[in-house]
Amino acid sequence: MFEVKLMEHLEGYVDHIRFRNENNGYTVLSLDLDGDEETVVGRFPFLSEGEYISMEGEYTEHPMHGPQFQMRTYEITAPGDIQSMERYLGSGAIKGVGPAIAKRITKKFKMDTFRIIEEEPERLAEVKGITEKKARTIAVEFNEKQEMRHAMMFLSEYGINYNLAVKIFKEYGDEMYTIIRENPYRMTDDIAGVGFKIADEIAQRVGIGTDSDYRIISGIFYTLMRALGEGHVYLPKHILCRNAAYTLGVSEEAIEEHLLEMMIEKKIVIKEEDEVRIYGAAQYHMEVNTARMLCDLNLSYDVSISEIETTIGRIEEAEQITFAEKQKEAIEAIASHSIVVLTGGPGTGKTTTINGMIQYFETEGLDIRLAAPTGRAAKRMTEATGYEAMTIHRLLELNGEAKEEMDRMGMAFERNAANPLETDVIIIDEMSMVDLSLMNALLQAMVPGTRLVMVGDANQLPSIGAGNVLKDIIASGEFKVVALNQIFRQEEGSHIVRNAHLIHQGRSIELDNKSKDFFFLQRTSVQDILGVMVYLIRDKLPAYVHAEPYEIQVLTPMRRGELGVERLNQILQQYLNPPSPDKNEKETASGIFREGDKVMQIKNNYQMEWEIRNQKGFTVDKGVGVFNGDIGRITEINDFTEKVTVVFDDSREIQYSYAMLDELELAYAITIHKSQGSEYPAVIMPLLSGPKVLFHRNLLYTGVTRARNCLTIVGDRHTVNSMIQNVNEQRRYSTLAKRIQEIASEGEENPFEDEWS
Numbered sequence: 001m002f003e004v005k006l007m008e009h010l011e012g013y014v015d016h017i018r019f020r021n022e023n024n025g026y027t028v029l030s031l032d033l034d035g036d037e038e039t040v041v042g043r044f045p046f047l048s049e050g051e052y053i054s055m056e057g058e059y060t061e062h063p064m065h066g067p068q069f070q071m072r073t074y075e076i077t078a079p080g081d082i083q084s085m086e087r088y089l090g091s092g093a094i095k096g097v098g099p100a101i102a103k104r105i106t107k108k109f110k111m112d113t114f115r116i117i118e119e120e121p122e123r124l125a126e127v128k129g130i131t132e133k134k135a136r137t138i139a140v141e142f143n144e145k146q147e148m149r150h151a152m153m154f155l156s157e158y159g160i161n162y163n164l165a166v167k168i169f170k171e172y173g174d175e176m177y178t179i180i181r182e183n184p185y186r187m188t189d190d191i192a193g194v195g196f197k198i199a200d201e202i203a204q205r206v207g208i209g210t211d212s213d214y215r216i217i218s219g220i221f222y223t224l225m226r227a228l229g230e231g232h233v234y235l236p237k238h239i240l241c242r243n244a245a246y247t248l249g250v251s252e253e254a255i256e257e258h259l260l261e262m263m264i265e266k267k268i269v270i271k272e273e274d275e276v277r278i279y280g281a282a283q284y285h286m287e288v289n290t291a292r293m294l295c296d297l298n299l300s301y302d303v304s305i306s307e308i309e310t311t312i313g314r315i316e317e318a319e320q321i322t323f324a325e326k327q328k329e330a331i332e333a334i335a336s337h338s339i340v341v342l343t344g345g346p347g348t349g350k351t352t353t354i355n356g357m358i359q360y361f362e363t364e365g366l367d368i369r370l371a372a373p374t375g376r377a378a379k380r381m382t383e384a385t386g387y388e389a390m391t392i393h394r395l396l397e398l399n400g401e402a403k404e405e406m407d408r409m410g411m412a413f414e415r416n417a418a419n420p421l422e423t424d425v426i427i428i429d430e431m432s433m434v435d436l437s438l439m440n441a442l443l444q445a446m447v448p449g450t451r452l453v454m455v456g457d458a459n460q461l462p463s464i465g466a467g468n469v470l471k472d473i474i475a476s477g478e479f480k481v482v483a484l485n486q487i488f489r490q491e492e493g494s495h496i497v498r499n500a501h502l503i504h505q506g507r508s509i510e511l512d513n514k515s516k517d518f519f520f521l522q523r524t525s526v527q528d529i530l531g532v533m534v535y536l537i538r539d540k541l542p543a544y545v546h547a548e549p550y551e552i553q554v555l556t557p558m559r560r561g562e563l564g565v566e567r568l569n570q571i572l573q574q575y576l577n578p579p580s581p582d583k584n585e586k587e588t589a590s591g592i593f594r595e596g597d598k599v600m601q602i603k604n605n606y607q608m609e610w611e612i613r614n615q616k617g618f619t620v621d622k623g624v625g626v627f628n629g630d631i632g633r634i635t636e637i638n639d640f641t642e643k644v645t646v647v648f649d650d651s652r653e654i655q656y657s658y659a660m661l662d663e664l665e666l667a668y669a670i671t672i673h674k675s676q677g678s679e680y681p682a683v684i685m686p687l688l689s690g691p692k693v694l695f696h697r698n699l700l701y702t703g704v705t706r707a708r709n710c711l712t713i714v715g716d717r718h719t720v721n722s723m724i725q726n727v728n729e730q731r732r733y734s735t736l737a738k739r740i741q742e743i744a745s746e747g748e749e750n751p752f753e754d755e756w757s
Ligand SMILES: Nc1ncnc2c1ncn2[C@@H]1O[C@H](COP(=O)(O)OP(=O)(O)OP(=O)(O)O)[C@@H](O)[C@H]1O
Pocket: 321, 322, 323, 324, 327, 344, 345, 346, 347, 348, 349, 350, 351, 352, 353, 488, 489
């Protein structure tokens, strides 16, 4: 495609930067050669318009864009004459200096301009429009830029991208050169976004050996953090040594030798119990603190059972309902215990019981706050109770400003031990999705005396983040747990609910299509499965469930593969929202977004602004925040403003700049994991084949229980049956239950006193 010519030299001013990839520095720019323009392409990790560059490279012919210079090596030269100095200063590279001021500066100081800025900056104030203060800022900025430019060039030699290079330079300044050459692994502690892999790559280029102590310590920590990413709070020592040895390519003995040192440096905690457990220090303390706070909050009250029964009777009368025994027990429990867990499968009356509890608390004149781990779950809770529920993050007033810090040090909340929540009762729904770190944050913001009701289905998939909080709290045996077991929705004829309970019990289900809400279509080729799914979504199900195709959700176990999220979305987009001349599109690194597409926000963003408009287009509400898992539709793609407008399911309208599109993904299909805490009128699950660690009972159970009115499984019945039998869900290494028991049994004397913060 490209016709390559000989290496040539080229130099000139950067007239303007036409395109830049901030991740790898790849840039397309126009170079000014005494009035003539050349297109130059290549990786320029740091470059501003107006700079003078000299390059080696070759001329190539691009099939669409014509001739261009492909830079191989380059150097930024300080502009050598007055005109170039003027250009550089006025380019925007120096804050507060525009073309007019640049002109006046160079007119006054001529060839001496740069020397004056560096050595006698106060003289800049001789120029009209520059105060002494401004003169000083110009000088500081000028010098900083030079250092930064130098640093960028140095880091780019080690393949470090522009964004990361800026972070490294900001963190270390001049010390950076020594750190990179001697111990790049230090960056994994200090800089968000630098993990072991990046540091290790840099170390390799610098020439640091495989058996360097820094490398091994960093690699051990990396192995622990990777396990954390998979949901484990600790790793048994033998597993840690095996995994770390494999990752680092060193012996297990070499790993073991470093553990003690890491413990002394307080990077890890080693607990010799029934097995030797290795924790990242932060995770260990978080687990112990969580256990400790739970025990501190766990008070019981003397109450008169007959009074409670009378109150419950009144609630039953007012609500025109007769509570089942277990439901009553739950309401009695919240009167006598400050921590109560309410569990149960789908349709067992959890929401009805929450409503009863709310009535009870209201009768008692107590303040109640409702929350759930995700925006969607909070929204459902609001709809089901009629009370405002919010995300736990919002309840705790996540401090969006501290985002950088948050990534590295856990989350920063306005509500914490120093500024606890002022309420009498907190009810959390969808507790199975709460991980250790969020639980810890919630408890920090509570004071003894505040009641906590945790509601959830312990058989759902565990939280995405580390820990096994709900199951561990139940397993500890230290808290009042009420497990609802009567299935009300089944009585209403739902096979979805009945089958969900059978799946949970490991019993096989009828795949005979005699049901009105649970269907199975046997298809054993990917092509057939895809065809059936498109037919169901586009033609069949909308009328059957009285919903739009948009509301029908495909849930799949995997991200990759022929029936994984990525591929399914491409295909479903093609059929459900095909290209059309009246639909704008925007191409991104991961695919195409088109007007009309169903999309999902894939991370929590607490700063994103939203608006809700009425039919006439007037704004009726405003706020900030869009959450991982929120689903909406693209209503406009505007190339002029470079913005994509998404209207989410709850009518929030958000404008994404093109640069923020990596926070969105097509959502015709999503993973079962991502669907936790949500419900859809109709769900389709393609289940053909996949790895045993993924295709297990809980995954099937979670997927099935997401469907409210209609569930269709398309695939192989053997796969469905073997999923029901497969309880090989990966074990989570977590010891919260054990820590709770230890602390509870210690009573007054607390062995972890010094760990309490
Ligand atoms: N004591 C009761 N008597 C009669 N019907 C009940 C009772 N409790 C709950 N129900 C009914 O059973 C159905 C399921 O109850 P509810 O929504 O409270 O359960 P859930 O556990 O929250 O279910 P899901 O997890 O599926 O949302 C509802 O239609 C509800 O009205």
